[in-house]
Amino acid sequence: MPISREFQRRLYPKLKQITDWFGTAAHIYDFNGIIRSGSSLVNAFCSQGLSYNNFYAVKACPNPAILKIMLILGFGFDCSSIDELRRVRAIGATPNKIMFTSNNTSLAEFREAIAHGGCILNFDDISLIKKFIKHFPGRLAGLITCVRYNPGKLHTSGGHVFGSPEEQKYGVTDKQFLGAYRLLLRGGAKSIGFHIMICSNNRCSSYFIKTIKIALAKAALLKLELDLEVPFINIGGGFGIPYLPGKKCRELDVDRIGWFAGKLFAAFRDKYGFEPKLFTECGRYVTGPNGVLVCRIINRLVKYKTFFGVDSGMYDLPRPAFYGVYHHISILTPQGNPRHGGRKFRAHVSGSLCESWDRFTPKPRLLPVSTKVGDLCVVHEDGAHTLAMGGTYNGRLQSQELFLLDKFVIRIGRAKRPKDLHITYGCKPKTLRIRN
Numbered sequence: 112m113p114i115s116r117e118f119q120r121r122l123y124p125k126l127k128q129i130t131d132w133f134g135t136a137a138h139i140y141d142f143n144g145i146i147r148s149g150s151s152l153v154n155a156f157c158s159q160g161l162s163y164n165n166f167y168a169v170k171a172c173p174n175p176a177i178l179k180i181m182l183i184l185g186f187g188f189d190c191s192s193i194d195e196l197r198r199v200r201a202i203g204a205t206p207n208k209i210m211f212t213s214n215n216t217s218l219a220e221f222r223e224a225i226a227h228g229g230c231i232l233n234f235d236d237i238s239l240i241k242k243f244i245k246h247f248p249g250r251l252a253g254l255i256t257c258v259r260y261n262p263g264k265l266h267t268s269g270g271h272v273f274g275s276p277e278e279q280k281y282g283v284t285d286k287q288f289l290g291a292y293r294l295l296l297r298g299g300a301k302s303i304g305f306h307i308m309i310c311s312n313n314r315c316s317s318y319f320i321k322t323i324k325i326a327l328a329k330a331a332l333l334k335l336e337l338d339l340e341v342p343f344i345n346i347g348g349g350f351g352i353p354y355l356p357g358k359k360c361r362e363l364d365v366d367r368i369g370w371f372a373g374k375l376f377a378a379f380r381d382k383y384g385f386e387p388k389l390f391t392e393c394g395r396y397v398t399g400p401n402g403v404l405v406c407r408i409i410n411r412l413v414k415y416k417t418f419f420g421v422d423s424g425m426y427d428l429p430r431p432a433f434y435g436v437y438h439h440i441s442i443l444t445p446q447g448n449p450r451h452g453g454r455k456f457r458a459h460v461s462g463s464l465c466e467s468w469d470r471f472t473p474k475p476r477l478l479p480v481s482t483k484v485g486d487l488c489v490v491h492e493d494g495a496h497t498l499a500m501g502g503t504y505n506g507r508l509q510s511q512e513l514f515l516l517d518k519f520v521i522r523i524g525r526a527k528r529p530k531d532l533h534i535t536y537g538c539k540p541k542t543l544r545i546r547n
């Protein structure tokens with residue numbers, strides 16, 4: 112979907128200046144937009160009297176400057192690797208604002224998670240609880256812990272990216288559920304929350320309302336069976352954004368989710384005498400629409416199909432190549448004036464990797480006939496799960512990151528340099544003599 116009018120109004124007239132100064136390609140993030148999207152989540156839930164917070168999914172856009180905005184919003188962080196834990200600690204995130212939702216967890220990851228005052232430790236599997244108790248005896252008592260639940264047939268994932276819950280590698284099954292909590296309690300855990308996340312990019316509010324109902328039913332079960340009062344329910348991320356343009360591709364109604372959540376949590380409190388906090392781990396919803404990739408058309412290549420080759424590629428934004436999904440594209444003159452109106456024809460926008468899927472258009476896209484080499488190509492919804500998912504195949508160098516503020520544009524991440532790719536080869540040689 113095209114970026115908001117507000118973002119466009121502040122960005123497009125300045126694009127010539129920005130690209131003259133910083134060059135292309137560039138990921139450009141909108142500070143105001145991120146604050147607005149983050150605040151809309153807070154308003155939706157807090158206005159219903161809920162004790163709510165979002166733990167921003169660091170993987171969505173791990174640039175420290177972006178993460179610092181989450182601190183301004185009062186958000187916590189959802190981390191799933193050692194690097195992510197270190198990033199958020201480095202910018203001052205406190206232990207109760209860090210949720211470690213890993214899977215296939217190594218001992219090194221557990222070690223990092225409980226270091227520096229710890230974090231909220233989310234267990235993805237029964238075997239991981241056992242592993243933790245074995246290797247870190249006595250440590251559960253001092254931690255806030257959590258169990259990730261996979262409801263299997265009781266819910267869907269609502270999309271193809273995550274697959275049905277039963278196919279997923281995440282979370283304890285319905286049968287294992289109480290056993291996981293019993294294990295943690297026996298291991299000395301005092302505070303154990305509840306976590307569920309089985310969807311991605313879902314724009315149906317009823318879907319999340321159902322998730323909340325399932326979560327509260329499980330919280331009730333824990334109270335009745337184990338006399339355990341979960342301090343929080345974390346329904347994960349997956350709040351979707353519209354990628355396709357047009358009215359049919361509606362936005363997620365977070366206010367409706369908030370309204371129902373308020374009612375459901377109040378009814379729960381009346382019945383069970385306590386009210387858990389409500390957490391989400393939204394990444395895409397907060398930053399996704401508030402970033403664009405601006406690249407330049409460097410070639411027009413006419414084959415059986417026409418390709419506009421840009422100075423970027425799937426290493427900057429791999430979602431269309433990985434999942435075949437749509438990202439809206441606008442063509443602007445080098446001066447930053449949109450080329451809309453006029454005749455259109457179908458063409459691809461592609462990068463220069465020796466990889467067929469290195470294109471921002473899984474299917475040929477209607478583009479203005481007037482599109483020229485030298486024009487700017489703006490790829491929308493570049494604020495989440497894009498650059499961070501890219502790679503270095505073919506020795507391609509990922510592009511810089513810029514921050515759009517009211518009066519300034521700041522570079523918050525330089526483009527990769529060749530030496531960044533070669534740094535691992537400078538290691539001290541280590542040799543094994545193979546025994547016969």
Ligand SMILES: Cc1ncc(COP(=O)(O)O)c(C=O)c1O
Binds near residue numbers: 189212311348392395
């Ligand atoms: C555990 C967990 N939490 C949160 C997220 C963030 O999802 P989104 O950015 O779609 O909200 C993900 C995404 O993969 C995830 O795996």
